[in-house]
Amino acid sequence: MALLTCHLFSHVLGSNIAFNVCLPTPGSGDAVCYDTLKADYGYEKGLPVAYLLHGMYGDADSWIRYSNIDRYAQDRRCAVVTCSAGNSFYQNMPYGQNWEDFFTRELPSYICALFPVSPRREDTFIGGFSMGGYGAWHLALTAPERYAKAASMSGALDIVSLYRDMKNNPAPSPFNWIAMFGNPEALEGSRSDLLAQYADCVEKGCVPALYQACGTEDFLYQLNLSVRDRLRAENADLFYHEGPGGHDWTFWDREIQNVLDWFLKDRERVRSSAIMS
Numbered sequence: 001m002a003l004l005t006c007h008l009f010s011h012v013l014g015s016n017i018a019f020n021v022c023l024p025t026p027g028s029g030d031a032v033c034y035d036t037l038k039a040d041y042g043y044e045k046g047l048p049v050a051y052l053l054h055g056m057y058g059d060a061d062s063w064i065r066y067s068n069i070d071r072y073a074q075d076r077r078c079a080v081v082t083c084s085a086g087n088s089f090y091q092n093m094p095y096g097q098n099w100e101d102f103f104t105r106e107l108p109s110y111i112c113a114l115f116p117v118s119p120r121r122e123d124t125f126i127g128g129f130s131m132g133g134y135g136a137w138h139l140a141l142t143a144p145e146r147y148a149k150a151a152s153m154s155g156a157l158d159i160v161s162l163y164r165d166m167k168n169n170p171a172p173s174p175f176n177w178i179a180m181f182g183n184p185e186a187l188e189g190s191r192s193d194l195l196a197q198y199a200d201c202v203e204k205g206c207v208p209a210l211y212q213a214c215g216t217e218d219f220l221y222q223l224n225l226s227v228r229d230r231l232r233a234e235n236a237d238l239f240y241h242e243g244p245g246g247h248d249w250t251f252w253d254r255e256i257q258n259v260l261d262w263f264l265k266d267r268e269r270v271r272s273s274a275i276m277s
Helices: 034-043 062-066 068-076 099-114 133-141 159-165 177-181 193-203 221-233 249-274
Strands: 002-010 015-023 048-052 078-083 123-128 151-155 209-215 236-244
Touching: 002 099, 015 068, 015 099, 048 099, 048 133, 048 221, 048 249, 062 068, 062 078, 062 099, 062 249, 068 078, 068 249, 078 099, 099 133, 123 133, 123 249, 133 151, 133 193, 151 249, 193 221, 209 221, 221 236, 236 249
Parallel strands: 048 078, 048 123, 123 151, 151 209, 209 236
Antiparallel strands: 002 015, 015 078
């Protein structure tokens, strides 16, 4: 596995930004030649790529430090991109930077231009945990023509309920709601409300497949159940998974393996059919 730490000047953000790219490479046990590289690693046609988002107070290195994502990506021969986004909820912030535009337009354009990854929608995925779980769905529903699948782990998926709970909590909020959303009182039905975004994608006829996972001891578990039930009532293309665990890396490191397999399963089915024919 090649792990590259990169910095670029983002014209969308108006600042420098750090990101990591994991690329599968032949290991010591591989008998390497041009034909095996071409057949097994697919650099020429482009690797499938998963953009993985961090949670609150995280950064580009969160996935690298706390999970085994490099090994999981190597085993599945897919590329992984991680990038810092602050506590932005991956929004175009009225009083901040345009993170939504950066992740749906600028960053993928750089990645496809500089690295051997596929630009095709069916090979492009996005996932995250906690704030990044919300971000993964938000960005995929914002740009469904770019992302085929989006996965949330322990996601803060009901931003309306989350804001109401935090507003009624005397403890200080870790988020600057006004900076992120402008008027947080108007979140319901807005383009930051995932349920409203999903309905808009259905109306336009382009909807990413959704994956939702949450630990049964997670403080966001009930919120996730509510979102699951509301999407099921809409007959959404939703895969739901739960299991023992809390809001922590023990759960996320285990679950990301299932997420990567889910990202790649349709692609592998197509690849196997092509080989057989």
